[in-house]
Amino acid sequence: MLPRDCSRRLMAELQGALDACAERQLQLEQSLRVCRRLLQAWEPTETRASEPPPGPETNEEDPSPACAPSPQDLKELEFLTQALEKAVRVRRSITMAGETDKAPSLKSRSTVAPPGAIAFAPPQTPGQAGGHASDTRPTKGSCQTTVPPKGHSERQLLSLGDKTRVRTGARAPRPGPGLRDQQMAPSAAPKAPKAFTLKEKGHLLRLPAAFRKMASQNASLWAQLSSMQTSDSTDATAAKTQFLQNMQTASGGPQPRLSAQEVEAETGRLWKACTLLRLRMREELSAAPMDWMQEYRCLLTLEGLQAMVGQCLHRLQELRAAVAEQPPRPCPMGRPPRASPSCGGGADPAWSPQLLVYSSAQELQTLAALRLRVAMLDQQIHLEKVLLEEEVGGLERRRTQG
Amino acid sequence: MGRRRRPVDPAAGARAGALPEAIAALSQSLPSGPSPEIFRRAKFDRPEATPALWQLLFRVLAPLPLDNRLASLAPEVQARLVKSALRSQGYPRLALAQLPEDGSQGSRELLLALSWLLARGPVLEQMLAQTRVPLGDEMTVCQCEALASPGPPAPQVRAEDPVDVRHVQWLMGKLRFRWRQLVSSQQEQCTLLSKIHLYTSGCHGDHSLGHLSVAEAEMLRDPEGGQQLLRTLECENRRLEAVLAWRRTELVFWRWMDTVLDTCVLGVPAAASQGTFLPQIPECSGGVLELVAWELRALQEELQEAAEHRRAAWEAKAGGCGRGPEWSAVRRASREAVEKELGALRRCWEQDRDPAQPHVPHRLVRREDGAAGDRDLRAAEVIRTLRSQEACLEAVLHQLQGQCRQELARLAGALPGLIWIPPPGR
Numbered sequence: 068m069l070p071r072d073c074s075r076r077l078m079a080e081l082q083g084a085l086d087a088c089a090e091r092q093l094q095l096e097q098s099l100r101v102c103r104r105l106l107q108a109w110e111p112t113e114t115r116a117s118e119p120p121p122g123p124e125t126n127e128e129d130p131s132p133a134c135a136p137s138p139q140d141l142k143e144l145e146f147l148t149q150a151l152e153k154a155v156r157v158r159r160s161i162t163m164a165g166e167t168d169k170a171p172s173l174k175s176r177s178t179v180a181p182p183g184a185i186a187f188a189p190p191q192t193p194g195q196a197g198g199h200a201s202d203t204r205p206t207k208g209s210c211q212t213t214v215p216p217k218g219h220s221e222r223q224l225l226s227l228g229d230k231t232r233v234r235t236g237a238r239a240p241r242p243g244p245g246l247r248d249q250q251m252a253p254s255a256a257p258k259a260p261k262a263f264t265l266k267e268k269g270h271l272l273r274l275p276a277a278f279r280k281m282a283s284q285n286a287s288l289w290a291q292l293s294s295m296q297t298s299d300s301t302d303a304t305a306a307k308t309q310f311l312q313n314m315q316t317a318s319g320g321p322q323p324r325l326s327a328q329e330v331e332a333e334t335g336r337l338w339k340a341c342t343l344l345r346l347r348m349r350e351e352l353s354a355a356p357m358d359w360m361q362e363y364r365c366l367l368t369l370e371g372l373q374a375m376v377g378q379c380l381h382r383l384q385e386l387r388a389a390v391a392e393q394p395p396r397p398c399p400m401g402r403p404p405r406a407s408p409s410c411g412g413g414a415d416p417a418w419s420p421q422l423l424v425y426s427s428a429q430e431l432q433t434l435a436a437l438r439l440r441v442a443m444l445d446q447q448i449h450l451e452k453v454l455l456e457e458e459v460g461g462l463e464r465r466r467t468q469g
Numbered sequence: 470m471g472r473r474r475r476p477v478d479p480a481a482g483a484r485a486g487a488l489p490e491a492i493a494a495l496s497q498s499l500p501s502g503p504s505p506e507i508f509r510r511a512k513f514d515r516p517e518a519t520p521a522l523w524q525l526l527f528r529v530l531a532p533l534p535l536d537n538r539l540a541s542l543a544p545e546v547q548a549r550l551v552k553s554a555l556r557s558q559g560y561p562r563l564a565l566a567q568l569p570e571d572g573s574q575g576s577r578e579l580l581l582a583l584s585w586l587l588a589r590g591p592v593l594e595q596m597l598a599q600t601r602v603p604l605g606d607e608m609t610v611c612q613c614e615a616l617a618s619p620g621p622p623a624p625q626v627r628a629e630d631p632v633d634v635r636h637v638q639w640l641m642g643k644l645r646f647r648w649r650q651l652v653s654s655q656q657e658q659c660t661l662l663s664k665i666h667l668y669t670s671g672c673h674g675d676h677s678l679g680h681l682s683v684a685e686a687e688m689l690r691d692p693e694g695g696q697q698l699l700r701t702l703e704c705e706n707r708r709l710e711a712v713l714a715w716r717r718t719e720l721v722f723w724r725w726m727d728t729v730l731d732t733c734v735l736g737v738p739a740a741a742s743q744g745t746f747l748p749q750i751p752e753c754s755g756g757v758l759e760l761v762a763w764e765l766r767a768l769q770e771e772l773q774e775a776a777e778h779r780r781a782a783w784e785a786k787a788g789g790c791g792r793g794p795e796w797s798a799v800r801r802a803s804r805e806a807v808e809k810e811l812g813a814l815r816r817c818w819e820q821d822r823d824p825a826q827p828h829v830p831h832r833l834v835r836r837e838d839g840a841a842g843d844r845d846l847r848a849a850e851v852i853r854t855l856r857s858q859e860a861c862l863e864a865v866l867h868q869l870q871g872q873c874r875q876e877l878a879r880l881a882g883a884l885p886g887l888i889w890i891p892p893p894g895r
Binding site: 091283346 | 608662685688699730733764772776806814840848858863
């Protein structure tokens with residue numbers, strides 16, 4: 068059996084590691100769910116209370132509700148729809164496109180939008196599943212963006228219509244095209260109704276204007292904050308330093324030279340130093356010097372390393388003295404990050420997010436896998452350290468007790 | 470307002486009007502910050518301002534995310550934790566430690582503590598950064614904080630039961646399995662992310678980004694959730710504006726805080742007032758210090774032996790070389806080169822911050838050509854850095870495992886009653 072106190076700490080650390088992994092796994096799975104859902108066909112949200120579908124629908128296949136547009140909205144919709152239909156008819160007569168039946172319904176579909184719709188070009192799912200809701204998306208009144216210029220959406224839709232030949236089944240204001248879902252189209256292309264998928268029509272999405280505005284404001288505010296950070300006003304800095312000094316002198320108590328946090332940070336640095344020095348020593352000892360010059364340098368390096376270790380030990384004695392002066396208080400509120408040998412801690416003053424550019428899925432995978440591997444090694448090292456600490460501590464304790 | 474003006478600084482009087490502005494900005498930039506009135510009351514040590522300040526200090530000092538466990542702690546416990554955290558950061562005033570934890574008095578001292586924290590570091594910005602709304606798909610390159618054990622070890626480990634080695638080994642196996650799961654889930658997520666980025670390329674208004682992120686696409690798919698995102702973003706913008714306003718007007722606040730400090734009576738607490746401290750929990754830093762000392766001493770011995778050996782060999786070989794001028798020039802050059810190398814090595818551990826491995830999350834952006842701006846990271850470079858980190862860590866782990874084995878062997882020899890267990894973490 069392991070010594071009791073040794074085992075307690077090791078078990079606690081192991082449990083902590085397991086919990087951290089489990090938590091990370093949960094987060095990943097949640098994110099995976101979201102991603103998978105995004106890549107499937109987008110279901111229109113049916114969560115709203117049932118409302119009458121806008122427009123003079125004769126279409127019976129449309130049970131799913133849309134946002135509740137006001138009567139005025141409905142009127143506007145109607146006008147819009149009719150205007151656009153007309154435009155399409157005119158255009159159609161010019162282009163003599165084959166999919167004439169689709170275009171108007173496409174048009175009506177996507178611009179059946181109250182003034183606050185997303186500029187969302189792709190039409191909605193057709194009546195394949197028996198009245199799957201159509202484009203509730205554009206009609207969702209909760210969005211606050213402006214309607215895109217009609218010409219724009221028109222163009223998009225026409226191109227869409229030409230490309231994908233999607234038919235919108237359900238809510239054509241003109242009953243004809245809608246009900247001709249099942250018929251064979253004149254052109255040879257298959258007319259299978261399609262749901263919206265990111266794969267096919269993702270590139271047609273557009274973010275709402277309100278969001279874009281807010282996001283750019285956000286980015287610029289963060290940038291201002293960053294620049295203000297780096298060029299901090301000297302007046303304010305001086306005032307703060309003065310205040311801190313005043314606090315120190317007015318403290319009316321023994322002044323600790325080093326706070327527990329600082330001791331911990333310094334200890335971490337010394338640990339890192341020890342690791343790096345040891346690695347370097349191994350390198351020097353294993354290298355075979357080719358000539359006397361190299362040999363001389365090797366000697367100097369070893370002696371230099373020795374001196375540095377001496378300095379570290381000296382610093383450690385100072386830390387020990389500081390710690391002994393006031394018994395170190397535990398910091399139960401969150402542990403500071405462990406000083407991994409390969410990275411340092413510390414907050415970066417650049418607050419606004421920078422980019423990480425990748426060029427292929429494989430590259431991203433490699434990156435993520437390596438990142439996890441480093442984290443895993445870090446954790447293993449920590450556990451190993453804990454074990455070592457406990458062993459050494461146990462040995463010392465037994466020596467002093469025995 | 471009854472502020473006592475400092476006689477030496479007439480300029481402060483002229484800026485008197487800016488103080489309410491500064492305090493208002495501060496109040497708005499703190500999460501659920503106390504009203505400006507609380508600050509003013511605290512200057513006069515009014516008791517009604519105390520509970521709000523305890524809560525605020527707890528929010529500032531507590532590690533994020535502020536989970537339910539921490540948030541639901543009783544006010545007295547929160548107060549005790551605040552005291553402990555401040556103390557571990559080196560808060561100089563003992564008066565704080567003596568405050569009653571029931572929130573009945575001490576608002577002025579708490580105000581001083583808050584200002585002390587604000588003066589020492591960019592607390593407001595840090596808090597904002599921690600609760601930032603991630604609009605993009607973010608990845609933090611260095612995960613040292615993400616996978617640290619969450620908080621102090623939960624007291625579920627029953628101290629009385631001796632631990633079976635097999636149980637430890639089983640837990641290690643479980644940990645390895647969880648890691649494998651993580652890896653495969655992560656791989657899947659990368660594939661999906663990459664697809665989403667690819668399919669939505671060309672959509673984003675901001676051409677430097679080019680494609681949508683998951684959050685943005687999700688907002689389009691589910692406008693209700695998108696509304697929520699929008700609202701949160703709006704809140705964040707407001708807080709950002711408040712922080713910027715604070716930065717512009719904070720000077721007058723610091724002058725004011727000096728006056729607050731003046732009004733404090735210099736209490737001289739007896740040194741033996743340790744009763745309000747927390748009961749002794751096993752120290753976190755003591756053991757590590759001993760371990761590092763032990764390691765350094767062992768290293769010193771090894772180095773001493775190796776260096777002496779080499780020195781002797783060298784003297785024997787080169788003793789006859791003489792001390793000509795070119796010889797001393799060569800010696801000097803070698804010395805300088807070695808010093809430079811060792812200096813670089815020293816910087817490796819002395820520098821707290823490694824610019825090549827920032828801990829700030831980065832927004833993932835997919836670009837066919839992989840072109841990136843100055844301040845951006847390129848995946849290929851990050852991969853290189855991570856590989857070298859991996860190599861370094863593997864070396865360290867290997868070394869540690871060797872030491873563990875040695876140490877266990879010694880223990881087994883020194884204490885015959887002990888059973889030898891193989892070191893974990895292979």
